[in-house]
Amino acid sequence: MYGMNMSEMEKLQIQALLKAEELCxxxxxxxxxxxGDPAVQGVLQQxxxxxxxxxxxxxxxxxxxxFTGASGH
Known part of the structure; x- marks a missing residue:
């Protein structure tokens, strides 16, 4: 199956979203x-x-x- 077409703007937006998610x-x-609070750790794990x-x-x-290597993750 061949990849979908993605504009340069879409690519840049997805890359920005990836960076934001990785920072989070x-x-x-x-x-x-x-x-040290297990309840807080549970919420953070979610x-x-x-x-x-x-x-x-x-x-x-x-x-x-x-696109390969899309993320430094």
């Missing part, structure tokens, strides 16, 4: 390491999981469009 993931990881799903979805879009 790094921050959540840092907060998790600083928190946020981390959701962010990782977003990163995977965005990387999938980039791969479908034929």
């Amino acid at each position: 993931a790094r921050k959540v990881q840092r907060y998790m390491s600083q928190s 946020a981390m999981d959701r962010g990782n799903r977003h990163i995977s979805a965005l990387n999938g879009l980039m791969q479908e469009a034929g």
